[in-house]
Amino acid sequence: MNFTFLLTAYGPPGPVNNGGFVLTFVLFCLTIFSNLVLMFVIYVDSNLHKPMYILLFNLAVNGLVGCTSVCPKVMENLIKVVPDITYEGCLLQVFFINVHATSAYAILTAMAYDRYVSICKPLQYYSIMTPFKVKLLLVIVNVIPIILLAIQVLITSRLPLCGYIINKLFCDNLVINNLSCIRSALSNLYGIFVVSILVVLPLVLVVLSYIRILIVCLKASKDSRKKAFSTCAPHLIIFINFSTATLFSVIYNRIENSVISREVNIISSAAFILFPPLLNPFIYGIRTKEIKTAIRKILRGRVSAWSNDIANLKSKPVMVLNIT
Numbered sequence: 001m002n003f004t005f006l007l008t009a010y011g012p013p014g015p016v017n018n019g020g021f022v023l024t025f026v027l028f029c030l031t032i033f034s035n036l037v038l039m040f041v042i043y044v045d046s047n048l049h050k051p052m053y054i055l056l057f058n059l060a061v062n063g064l065v066g067c068t069s070v071c072p073k074v075m076e077n078l079i080k081v082v083p084d085i086t087y088e089g090c091l092l093q094v095f096f097i098n099v100h101a102t103s104a105y106a107i108l109t110a111m112a113y114d115r116y117v118s119i120c121k122p123l124q125y126y127s128i129m130t131p132f133k134v135k136l137l138l139v140i141v142n143v144i145p146i147i148l149l150a151i152q153v154l155i156t157s158r159l160p161l162c163g164y165i166i167n168k169l170f171c172d173n174l175v176i177n178n179l180s181c182i183r184s185a186l187s188n189l190y191g192i193f194v195v196s197i198l199v200v201l202p203l204v205l206v207v208l209s210y211i212r213i214l215i216v217c218l219k220a221s222k223d224s225r226k227k228a229f230s231t232c233a234p235h236l237i238i239f240i241n242f243s244t245a246t247l248f249s250v251i252y253n254r255i256e257n258s259v260i261s262r263e264v265n266i267i268s269s270a271a272f273i274l275f276p277p278l279l280n281p282f283i284y285g286i287r288t289k290e291i292k293t294a295i296r297k298i299l300r301g302r303v304s305a306w307s308n309d310i311a312n313l314k315s316k317p318v319m320v321l322n323i324t
Helices: 015-044 051-068 071-078 087-120 122-128 131-157 173-178 185-219 222-253 262-273 275-287 289-315
Strands: 004-007 084-086
Touching: 004 087, 015 051, 015 071, 015 275, 015 289, 051 071, 051 087, 051 131, 051 275, 071 084, 084 087, 087 122, 087 131, 087 173, 087 185, 087 222, 131 173, 131 185, 173 185, 185 222, 222 262, 222 275, 262 275, 275 289
Parallel strands: none
Antiparallel strands: 004 084
16 A cells, blocks of 8 residues: 555654754664663573573563564654654554564563472473473574564454554554544454463463462562572562563553643653663563673673783784895
8 A cells, every 4th residue: 555654743853853863763672682682691691591581582582572562763753844654564564563572471470480490390390491492482482472473463454544643753553543534343353362362371370370389489588589589570570570561652652642742642652662672681681680780790801801802912022124
């Protein structure tokens, strides 16, 4: 379909848009940098080649997918006179945003299962979390959301449109459905199905996992409870952070367009797309002893290599050319 949406939430170029551009650019760069550093640390340190950190590596990749699918276009539109997006670009944006959100939930659910096995069945951990099961979990958390959401975008793309104005910074499946000339029962039912499978079910599984962990911790010693809490705290903080951002985004996308200011649009978009993937590496880097140890080891190795290079340069004899 040859069609272009106008994104009216940006408004005319000016101080608000310029400030939004700077904020988005800085947060985008920090998000890319922090996730790449986390991925690098997990990749190079063999001590982190464990199910939990393999899943964390995938969560970092997921964060990069989410922010890169939105931020470059948002920054472009913040400095354009007429902010817009093509119909095909809008559908792709919807697809990648939803894959980012639902895959993140699926990965966090798999991480909760890993914590449950680690704390509730420690002696059976390596017989349960085998390499095959970890690979199977990775396939499930990545492939199933992609397939289900590709079908959703296909259903949305079949809807005839009677409008072209979107009062948001980026596209959303609900927004496109509201611009449709008809109300599609199939689209609504499939949307409920997708939310049930990819959002509600993971939420229930995570809650059940932590109920079981809590029951085991209450029966354990004080030291064991402290160790379990330190193990689960980063994951729990990230899960609550992401769930809060998602809930905020869902409410925001259902507010009447006319009552949303540009400032609220910018802050809401940053809260959903940038804050979770930006905070995740810092939360795990600060709260997880193994990652902090790996970072220190890498930094010490790099400093040692630089010191050796400088020492070698100083020890080399200086050649003097004698010209007579």
